[in-house]
Amino acid sequence: MNHKLILFGAMIVTMLPRILPFFMFDAKKLPDWIQDFLAFIPFAVLGALILPGGLSGLTGHPWASSLCLGVAALIAWLHKGIIGPVIGAVGTAVLLQLGGLL
Amino acid sequence: MKKIGFKDALPIMAGYFPIAMAYGILAKSVGITMTDGVMFSVFLYAGAAQFMAASMIGAGISEISIIAAVFFMNFRHFIMSASVRARLDKTHRRYYPIIGFFLTDESYSVVSLKKNIDDPGYLITLEVSAYAAWVSGTAAGYLFGMFIPAIITDSMGIALYALFVALLIPAGKQTKSALVVALIAGGLNTLLIRFAGLGQSGSFILTVLSVAAFGTLIKRQFADKKEDNSYES
Numbered sequence: 001m002n003h004k005l006i007l008f009g010a011m012i013v014t015m016l017p018r019i020l021p022f023f024m025f026d027a028k029k030l031p032d033w034i035q036d037f038l039a040f041i042p043f044a045v046l047g048a049l050i051l052p053g054g055l056s057g058l059t060g061h062p063w064a065s066s067l068c069l070g071v072a073a074l075i076a077w078l079h080k081g082i083i084g085p086v087i088g089a090v091g092t093a094v095l096l097q098l099g100g101l102l
Numbered sequence: 103m104k105k106i107g108f109k110d111a112l113p114i115m116a117g118y119f120p121i122a123m124a125y126g127i128l129a130k131s132v133g134i135t136m137t138d139g140v141m142f143s144v145f146l147y148a149g150a151a152q153f154m155a156a157s158m159i160g161a162g163i164s165e166i167s168i169i170a171a172v173f174f175m176n177f178r179h180f181i182m183s184a185s186v187r188a189r190l191d192k193t194h195r196r197y198y199p200i201i202g203f204f205l206t207d208e209s210y211s212v213v214s215l216k217k218n219i220d221d222p223g224y225l226i227t228l229e230v231s232a233y234a235a236w237v238s239g240t241a242a243g244y245l246f247g248m249f250i251p252a253i254i255t256d257s258m259g260i261a262l263y264a265l266f267v268a269l270l271i272p273a274g275k276q277t278k279s280a281l282v283v284a285l286i287a288g289g290l291n292t293l294l295i296r297f298a299g300l301g302q303s304g305s306f307i308l309t310v311l312s313v314a315a316f317g318t319l320i321k322r323q324f325a326d327k328k329e330d331n332s333y334e335s
Contacts, residue, residue, distance in 0.1 A: 001159060001162065001165070002165055003134055003135075003138045003159065004138070005165050006155060006159070006165050006168050006169060007138065007141055007142055007145060007146065009165065009166075009168075009169035009172075010142075010146050010151065010155060010168070010169055010172040011145040011146050013169060013170075013172055013173035013176065014146055014147075014148050014151065014172060014173075014176045014179075015202075015203060017176060017177050017178075017179045017180035017183065018176075018179045018180075018183050018202045018203055018205050019183070019198070019199050019202035019203060020180070020183070020202075021180055021183035021184035021187050021202070022183060022186075022187045022190075022198035022199070022201070022202050023198065024184070024187075025184075025187070030188060033318060033322065034188075035188070036317075036318045036321055036322065037314050037315065037317075037318045038184075038185050038188050038314075040283055040313065040314035040317040040318060041181060041182075041185045041214070041310060041314050042185065042210075042211070042214035042215055042273075043270070043273070043280045043281075043283040043284045043287070044283055044284070044287040044309065044310040044313040044314050044317070045181070045182065045207075045210070045211065045214070045287075045310055046211060046266050046269060046270045046273075046284050046287075047270075047283065047284030047285060047286065047287030047288040047291070047309075047313070048287045048288060048290075048291040048305075048306050048309045048310055048313075049207055049211070049263075049266050050263060050266045050267060050270065050284070050288055051287075051288030051289065051291055051292050052288070052291065052292040052295060052296075053263065053302075054260075054263035054266070054267070057259045057260035057262075057263045057264075058256065058257070058259055058260055059256075059259060065260060065263075068260045068264065069260070069263055069264060069267050072263075072264035072267045072268055073267050073271055075268075076267060076268040076270075076271035076272060077271050077275065080272055081268075082113035082265060082268045082269065083112065083113050083116065084268075085264050085265075085267060085268035085271075086113055086116060086117060086261050086264045086265055086268060088264070089260045089261065089263070089264030089267075090257050090258060090260060090261050090264070093256070093257035093259075093260050094253060094254070094257045097253045097256065097257060098253070102256075
């Protein structure tokens with residue numbers, strides 16, 4: 001097992017999709033429909049990042065994971081800011097474990 | 103703007119550091135040396151792919167299979183890079199390779215919801231701050247992993263998902279359609295992963311492209327209708 005070879009190969013196949021798109025189209029004004037399309041991408045990405053991956057945020061505990069993310073969502077709804085929801089979710093996970101519920 | 107870049111990176115750093123530690127602990131346990139483990143974080147800088155590669159190394163899977171798996175897992179960044187590129191001015195061309203190399207799910211999520219990102223100073227500060235947390239966290243995992251109680255490392259797994267939720271909710275409060283789009287995407291992605299056998303990355307790409315295309319169609323349909331009405335009145 002050659003770890004350096006894996007590292008090198010994995011680096012190349014990771015860099016290409018990250019960097020190539022920056023050079024694939026010109027900065028000419030994009031048509032309206034492409035701009036609309038690109039405007040939807042962030043929300044579609046967020047949705048697909050949260051589900052279903054978030055349900056296994058606490059491995060093997062989908063309901064506890066949902067509860068933690070629910071706490072995060074509630075805090076995010078009430079207060080702006082990112083740190084609060086993250087602390088809320090992790091804190092809930094710690095409490096669940098301390099309470100022996102996981 | 104650099105200051106704001108660092109401030110925006112803080113939640114990502116808070117999530118990255120402990121998760122990178124967990125990665126360091128895993129990599130050490132499957133026999134990857136500390137130098138190699140840290141090099142993975144330095145040159146690959148892709149959390150999910152690094153965890154996957156370490157598990158596959160542990161399972162004794164061949165080099166070429168691991169590289170292929172990493173390729174499929176990270177191809178999703180193609181969409182994110184294209185989306186960021188569309189919002190940058192061409193004069194920043196020389197910074198493109200740097201901005202692209204350091205683009206992750208998390209930095210993209212933060213950046214994509216910003217109104218104006220056409221400032222390489224902001225983008226690079228945000229990205230490199232997150233990167234520093236990831237690389238240093240990996241080394242910390244190798245060095246101090248054994249001192250961290252399992253209860254903490256287990257709980258940290260939820261942190262980055264909470265970050266995504268925290269980014270989505272305020273955007274959804276402002277634009278209800280954003281929330282609907284995200285929910286449809288999450289549902290479709292879940293279905294595709296469960297039933298279509300496309301794997302995580304394939305499902306992700308298909309989901310994002312089709313949901314964005316669907317949203318575009320609906321939006322343009324409504325726009326046309328509105329124009330029609332205005333002609334009538």
